[in-house]
Amino acid sequence: MRWTVKPKPDAFKIKSLKEDLKVDEIVATLLLQRGIETYDEAKTFFRPSFDDLHDPFLMMDMDKAVHRIEQAIDNNESILVYGDYDVDGTTSVALMSLYLKTRLDTVATYIPDRYDEGYGISYKGIDFADDNDFTLIIALDCGIKAIDKIAYANEKGIDFIICDHHRPGETIPNAVAVLDPKREDCAYPFKELCGCGVGFKLISALASKQGQSTEDLASYLDLVATAIGADIVPIVGENRVLAFFGLQVINTNPRPGIKAIIAEVKKEQLTITDVVFIIAPRINAAGRMKHGNHAVTLLTETDFNKAASYAVDIDQFNTDRREADQRITEEALLQIEENTEQERFTTVVFDENWHKGVIGIVASRLTETYYRPTVVFTKSGNKLAASARSVKGFDVYNALEACSDFIEQFGGHKYAAGLTLLPDNYDAFKIKFEEVVKSTIDPKLLTPELKVDLEIDLKDIDSKLMRIIRQFAPFGPGNMTPVFITQNIKDTGWGKCVGEDNKHLRFTASQNGSKGIVSIGFGLGDKLDLIKNQKSFDAAYTIDENYWNGTTSLQLKLKDIKA
Known part of the structure; x- marks a missing residue:
């Protein structure tokens, strides 16, 4: 790994932010590295608010989309909600269909078959809409490059609203409305929404016409947070606000489908990392191994007992997916080695x-x-x-x-x-x-790069620092968990390899005789020789909490070590 230490911010700015926020130099530096320079910016960062979200009507074509949907509701038209088979697509379809069903009975969903139709809008999907008298299709997480498909729908008298976040091509499809913050002609202030995020902005705009605020739609944010985590979009700006409140919903009152997934894995207080590695793979597995409809059915189910039954099936899809992925990875590695x-x-x-x-x-x-x-x-x-x-x-x-x-x-x-x-x-x-x-x-x-925020000493690590770092969450691209390096560490003498095949490294780190702190390095078992016999070494790590027998202690979660 290449260790790249981020440039240290201007000393005057560090001093100023320290005094304004009454924090130490480490915290002030971490904030400045994230572009937070003032008290008000820090308040926005640490205390996300619905007021930090932009007006959805700033997005190009939002007024057209809202007008067409309201027209469909007034005329009792049939609306087909269409989305991709991955997490972003299925959560988007669940979100949009659930909202529309509060205002209209004639709403159905469509997820293309990964194997029969492939990614995005399909001719088969448009024919399905035509055969079943749908006059409006709302496509989510796809459609920005579906020029020919939209033209085909237009010939059949079917209107399209596209909600996408992928990069457009040179031509924008001839749909009634094309919502995509990455459009060059779109002045929307935040460009990094996921597909479900764009869908949420659309229902926010629709709800505002009914006198509702964004906060009134908070119950949908478990879906949005799941999509944000799964699609690996930057967790800054609006995504940070949506993920923050979405995690609150996931951890307090998630919809039955997500609650059922969590019950299957018996996990409490999920972070965005848990969403990425626990909820998202299971939702994704439906589209990978069977059909994305299974995911939408789970996410839109209102009865917990039924959702729990669906979650068992989804969990089996995920097990099948893991087995297939492991076998194919081994075959691919063999092909490369040959x-x-x-x-x-x-x-x-x-x-x-x-x-x-x-x-x-x-x-x-x-x-x-x-x-x-x-x-x-x-x-x-x-x-x-x-x-x-x-x-x-x-x-x-x-x-x-x-x-x-x-x-x-x-x-x-x-x-x-x-x-x-x-x-x-x-x-x-x-x-x-x-x-x-x-x-x-x-x-x-x-060569893989390890971005390091700051060099610190082990004596700087305490529960107060951990408490503040925890408030930097939710973490993700654009706001990663802070990575530190400490030089001239020594193992106190009990370092060893642990885990299956001794893949992992565990030792107690000390620096200049400081009190030892337990350190665990997953996948670093091959570096045991670097720490043996009281050798000095440098470590790159994040600070973590370890829960054991009712006691919580700080530990270093190692990213890499070097002689």
């Missing part, structure tokens, strides 16, 4: 039998292992479908755009994308993708 004749800047693998539902996870695992922009292909009908993942700092979306001559369709973000191509173009794509990445990537990005 083709190491030259150093490559990319990882591209293919097997026609790999499960399409887990290739995104496999791509992430390969990226973690080899730290290269990665594309994992499988067969999907008469085409090849793939998931792409990138390394920090490299835009894989742009790289795919440069390979578009060989691609049938693609879409996504800077770090994650999906694509399809014809089998005959696979080899040409693989060569071109390698060329593009090799010629555009900064070679240092091929």
Whole structure:
């Protein structure tokens, strides 16, 4: 790992913020690194408020979307709520359909089949709407590049409202309204909403016409927080506010479906990390292994006993997903190891039998292992479908755009994308993708970077610091858990490898004779020799709390150690 220590803020600013907030230098530095320079900004950061959310009508086309939906409600039209099969898509569909059903009976949902229809708006979905007399489709977490599909719907007299957050192409679809803060002509102040976040802004706008405030819609925020965590959007600005209040709902009064998932795993007081690793994979597993409809059914169920039954099924989908992902990852690693004749800047693998539902996870695992922009292909009908993942700092979306001559369709973000191509173009794509990445990537990005906030001494760590750091949550991109380094640490003599296959490292850290603090390094078992025999070493870590036998103590959660 490359350890990169963030620049220390201006000394005058540190002194000023220390005095204004009556905090120590460590806390003032951490806040300044997050762009918080004044008392009022700190108050907004530590005390999120619904008042910090922007007026939804600042979003391009919001007035058009609201007018068309109100027209549909007044005329008792049938509305189809359409969304992608991942967490962001299914939570969006649940949120929009639940809200609309409070005002209209003729509302139905549609999730495309991952294997039959693929990502985004499909002709099959539009035909379903036409056959069943739906006159308005509200598409969430997809649609921004569906130019031909929207034209097809228009021919059939079906109106579309698009709520998306992916990057638009050169042309915006000819829909009644296209809500996407990433539109170049959209002046909405916050650009990083997830799809469910855009959906929430739409129901906020609709509710405001009924005299309701955003706070009146707080019960929907368990869905929004789940989407924010799963879609790995920056937890800053509006996302931070929505995630903060969403976590409150999750931990106090979640909807039956989410409550049932939590009951299955028997976890109390969930953080955004728990949402990412406990709730999100289970919701995702439905679309990966069976059908995204199962997730929407769970998330919209109002009876807890029924939801609990659905949650058992969802949990089984997740178990099946884990088994498939583990097997395919092993096969992919073997494929890579058999083709190491030259150093490559990319990882591209293919097997026609790999499960399409887990290739995104496999791509992430390969990226973690080899730290290269990665594309994992499988067969999907008469085409090849793939998931792409990138390394920090490299835009894989742009790289795919440069390979578009060989691609049938693609879409996504800077770090994650999906694509399809014809089998005959696979080899040409693989060569071109390698060329593009090799010629555009900064070679240092091929070594994992560990961003460090600050160097501190072990004596600086106490319960007061931990209490304040806890208030920095919810953590995520743009507001990660603070990482510290401490130099010249020694193990007090009891360091050892622990866990299955001795993968993990555990020791008690001391610095200049200070009182020892227990330290645990997951996956760092191979670094035991660095701490043996009273050797000095440097450690990068986050500060954590350990609960054991009714006692809470501080511990270091190691990220890396170096001689």
